Every structure is written in structure tokens, then in C-alpha cells.
Amino acid sequence: MRTSDIRCADAGTTRSRAVDAKAWRPARSTLDGGEGNRVVKTIRTIFDLDQHALDLANEMPVAMGSSQVPALTQDQMNALQADPQIMELGGQLYIAKLFHYIVNLTHAGNDTQAQSFQIDSDADFQLLMLIGSRTSNALSIQVTEGGAGGLAWQSAPVNFDNFVGTAQLPFPAGLIPQLMPKKRSYKVTTIDTSGTANTVQVDFWGYKLYPAAMAAQLGALPSPN
Amino acid sequence: MINPWIQGRVPGAPMNPTLGAWQNRRKLASAAWTLPQWVRLSLHSAHLFWYQFPELSLTAGQTDLTRITVTEDFWLVAVMGRASVASIGNQGSFRFQITEEEGAYKYSKYGQNQSNFAPIAQEPGLVRIPHFIAAGSPVVCKIQNLSGSTTNIVDLCMFGYSTWWRQ
Numbered sequence: 296m297r298t299s300d301i302r303c304a305d306a307g308t309t310r311s312r313a314v315d316a317k318a319w320r321p322a323r324s325t326l327d328g329g330e331g332n333r334v335v336k337t338i339r340t341i342f343d344l345d346q347h348a349l350d351l352a353n354e355m356p357v358a359m360g361s362s363q364v365p366a367l368t369q370d371q372m373n374a375l376q377a378d379p380q381i382m383e384l385g386g387q388l389y390i391a392k393l394f395h396y397i398v399n400l401t402h403a404g405n406d407t408q409a410q411s412f413q414i415d416s417d418a419d420f421q422l423l424m425l426i427g428s429r430t431s432n433a434l435s436i437q438v439t440e441g442g443a444g445g446l447a448w449q450s451a452p453v454n455f456d457n458f459v460g461t462a463q464l465p466f467p468a469g470l471i472p473q474l475m476p477k478k479r480s481y482k483v484t485t486i487d488t489s490g491t492a493n494t495v496q497v498d499f500w501g502y503k504l505y506p507a508a509m510a511a512q513l514g515a516l517p518s519p520n
Numbered sequence: 521m522i523n524p525w526i527q528g529r530v531p532g533a534p535m536n537p538t539l540g541a542w543q544n545r546r547k548l549a550s551a552a553w554t555l556p557q558w559v560r561l562s563l564h565s566a567h568l569f570w571y572q573f574p575e576l577s578l579t580a581g582q583t584d585l586t587r588i589t590v591t592e593d594f595w596l597v598a599v600m601g602r603a604s605v606a607s608i609g610n611q612g613s614f615r616f617q618i619t620e621e622e623g624a625y626k627y628s629k630y631g632q633n634q635s636n637f638a639p640i641a642q643e644p645g646l647v648r649i650p651h652f653i654a655a656g657s658p659v660v661c662k663i664q665n666l667s668g669s670t671t672n673i674v675d676l677c678m679f680g681y682s683t684w685w686r687q
Contacts, residue, residue, distance in 0.1 A: 422568075425641065432602060435675075446684070449570035450588060454675035456640040457600040458570065464642035470555050470597065471563045471681050 374507065380515055381507060384421070384472065390515050391502035394420065400495040402434075402487035408495075409484040414475050418503035422473040425466040426498040427459030433489035436497070439482045452486055459497060469501060554646050555597065563595060563650070566681035571659070573676045578614070578665035586676070587660045595650035596680040601638025604673040608666055611635050614674050616663040620653060627651075631664060638676060650680060 338344050367375070371388055374381050382391045400408040414420050427436075435452035436459075439445040449458075460466035475481070487493045510516045555563075571594070573586040605613035612634020618627040628637070639645040653659065665672040 433604070448568060449572055449677075450591075451572040451574070453570045453572045453677050454602040456602045456642075457675060457677050457679075458641055460640075460642040460644075466641035466644060467554065467646070468568050468679075470646070471560055471566050471568070473568055 378517060380510075382502075382504070384474070384504065388507035389504040390507055390510050390513055391421070391504060392418075392513065392515065394501060394503045396420065396499040398483045398497040398499075400483070400485050400497075402485070402489075402493035402495065404490045404492055405487060407484060407486045409482055411480050411482045413480040414477050415503070416478050418505050419477050420475040420499075421469065421502045421504055422475055422499055423467070423469040423501040425459040425468045426462055426500055427455065427496060428461070429455050429495045430493045431487070431489035431491065432456050433487065434493055434495065435486045435488075437484050439484070441480060441482075445482065452484070455485070455495070465500065473501075474504075475499075475501075553648065555650065556648065559649060563681050566595065567684050569594065569680060569682035569684060571678045571680075573661050573678075576663055576674045578663065578672045578674060580668050580670060581665055583662060583664040585660055585662050587658055588678075590653045590655060590657045590659060591684075593655045593683045594653045594678075594680050595682075596647070596653060596678050597650050598644040598646050598679045599638055599676070600640055600644055600679060601634055601674065601676040602640055603634065603675070605665075605667045605670050607635065611666065612638065613666050613672055614638075614663050615666055616661055616674075616676065619660045619662070621658040621660055631662070633666075641679075644679065655683075 338347055367383065367386065367388075371383075374388060375383055380390050380392075381388050383389075396412055396414070398410050398412055400410055402408055432455055434455040436455050437452040438448040440447075458466070483497055485493075485495050485497075505513055505515075571588045571590065573588055576584050576586050578584055599618070601614070601616070603613045607613055614634050615631040616634070616638070617631040619625065620627075632638075637645075659678070661676055663674050663676065665674070
């Protein structure tokens with residue numbers, strides 16, 4: 296508990312250390328090293344409550360996984376709130392630029408096709424949605440990482456319609472942020488059982504994440520008001 | 521009197537007059553029927569994963585079992601299914617019930633129609649709070665073909681997030 300966090304109810308001034316010594320203290324904990332993170336304030340009027348709420352609001356948003364990364368600085372939080380292109384991942388700020396990775400496959404019928412694609416070397420990619428189109432839904436798909444024997448995204452090939460949505464109704468695979476690192480290759484394999492020609496397109500829709508410092512270079516810096 | 525141009529302003533954040541003094545300056549979004557933020561935060565760095573039940577080819581009216589084993593801790597977010605036979609009426613063309621053998625936990629009291637529990641990826645029917653399945657749990661699915669005349673090929677899968685590759 297910090298001395299400066301305790302204010303007198305009547306005067307609104309900071310208490311002296313001597314007064315503070317008699318104040319209630321939370322039990323010491325090995326987790327916080329005895330320095331409790333709790334901010335204790337005296338709230339006497341609705342205006343104090345309002346101020347308290349605003350103070351709390353100013354502390355948000357916290358970094359994702361904030362237990363592992365330091366909290367964002369005030370400047371970072373301001374940038375996060377002022378520009379919708381800015382996003383936070385692991386305590387770092389990035390410029391998110393819309394991007395689609397596309398895989399096209401053509402089946403003659405009752406055959407297996409595979410194609411690889413590689414994440415561009417300029418930026419990591421955050422997968423947001425999976426979209427696709429096909430001629431027939433008698434089609435399974437699997438995605439594996441890297442080269443032969445790479446880790447798979449599924450236990451077995453999944454029916455195409457259970458894997459991708461459409462532009463109108465995309466499948467939100469990136470509900471939990473899925474980072475596809477730069478330069479990593481992915482192999483998309485589709486297995487057709489329709490027996491007829493099947494034209495397939497798979498669309499990995501998401502954002503390229505550039506370091507926030509590259510905003511001007513990317514032409515992503517909004518004009519000042 | 522509260523001055524809205526001062527009260528509650530985030531220091532350093534540029535004022536955007538087009539929003540109006542009383543408007544919220546934070547990013548605005550309506551809550552969707554999806555995993556809430558606290559769930560997504562707690563699952564950060566989990567990897568997307570599909571558990572695909574082995575495909576069943578069911579003759580008219582046939583019931584059969586298909587099963588998978590969850591290899592890593594898994595948070596189920598959606599069950600999706602696809603059948604070769606078009607929906608019969610509005611109930612779908614198959615009925616199924618999922619059971620976890622570990623503790624024999626059933627996902628439903630009785631079998632559910634395809635339309636009620638097995639959407640496709642276009643509208644996946646996400647749950648708000650993921651259902652946890654521990655690593656090593658076998659999951660069994662009993663599927664009944666509702667078509668009385670046609671063979672039905674049923675693909676069923678569970679989509680969610682796995683601790684696989686969790687850093």
C-alpha cells in the first residue's frame with residue numbers, strides 16, 4: 296500500500312507517514328512482497344466515486360497476458376485508444392494492416408491436392424477469419440505447419456464446410472489471437488470425394504502486424520486534427 | 521458543474537471534436553455472442569484446433585459410434601457437422617449425442633437433431649464459455665441417420681483451442 300494513495304476524507308490531503316502507520320494494512324503476501332497493489336481511497340461523495348471510476352478507466356486497457364508483460368505506458372495506452380489501427384499484443388504495439396493469404400486448388404475429382412504458402416517476411420500475420428469457396432462440399436481440408444510432417448491444425452482432415460466460412464459469414468478462427476509468424480510456411484491439403492471437378496479457394500483473412508514505429512513508413516499515420 | 525471538455529479526459533489523448541464532448545473516446549464495440557474478453561485473455565496463446573470424428577457412412581436409419589481422444593487439454597468452442605443428405609424438414613438429417621467417457625459426461629440429456637447442435641463454419645454457434653476437456657479424455661459420439669431411405673455420410677468435428685504449442 297502506498298502512502299500517497301491514502302487521502303484524508305475531509306481535507307483531501309495526503310496523510311503523514313505517522314498517521315499512515317496506524318492505518319489498516321492488508322496482510323503481507325509473498326506474492327506482492329508486502330507491497331499490496333490495491334489502491335485504497337476514501338470515497339465520501341458521488342464525485343469521489345466518479346473520480347475513482349475515471350482513475351480506474353484510465354488504467355485500462357491492460358496488456359494481454361499482463362501477468363507476463365509489463366503494463367502499457369500512458370503513451371502506449373493513449374496511442375491504443377486514439378488510433379484503431381494500433382493493436383497490442385504481448386505488451387507491444389503494432390500497426391494492423393488488412394491482408395489475405397490465398398490458396399487456390401483445383402481437383403479433377405476423387406483426388407488430393409496440396410499447396411503451400413509462406414507468410415511474407417515483412418510482418419507477422421494475425422489470423423482473424425477463415426473463408427473459402429468450393430464447387431462441392433464433398434471435400435476435406437487439412438492445414439499443417441512447415442514442411443513434411445509439420446504440426447497439424449486438426450486431428451484428421453476436416454470437412455471443408457466445417458473449416459471455413461464465407462465473406463458474409465466468416466469463421467472466426469482467430470477468436471484467440473493466432474499468430475502466423477513471418478517466413479513460416481503452411482501446407483494446405485484438400486481431399487475431394489465428389490468425383491467431379493472441384494475448384495477450391497481458401498482465404499486466410501487477418502492482419503499483418505508491423506511495429507507501431509513503422510506507421511509513417513506504411514502511410515498509416517492519420518493526419519493531425 | 522462538470523465541464524465535459526475536461527472531466528474524464530485521458531491526459532495526452534487527442535480530443536476529437538466530431539465525437540462530441542459527451543461521447544466516449546474509447547473504441548466502441550457492441551458485445552457479440554462470442555467468447556468474452558476475460559475468457560480470451562485466459563486462453564491467450566492457445567492454438568486453434570479441430571478434432572475430427574472419423575467420418576461415418578450410415579445406412580438408412582442406422583445408428584453408429586465414432587470417437588476421438590483429446591490429446592492435449594482442449595477448450596471446446598463449437599461443434600460443427602456436415603451431412604451428405606440434405607436436411608429433412610428442419611431438423612437436419614442426423615441426430616447425435618456426445619459423451620465424454622472420462623466420467624461419462626453427456627453433453628445432452630438425449631440425442632440432439634443436427635439443426636440444434638451441429639452448425640457449419642459459416643455460423644458456428646459459438647459458446648460463451650468454452651467447455652474444458654482434459655488431455656487423454658476419449659469423446660464418443662453416437663450418430664443416428666434420420667433418413668429412412670438414403671445412406672448418409674456424416675462429418676462431425678469439435679473446434680476449439682488447444683494447449684498444443686502454448687508458450
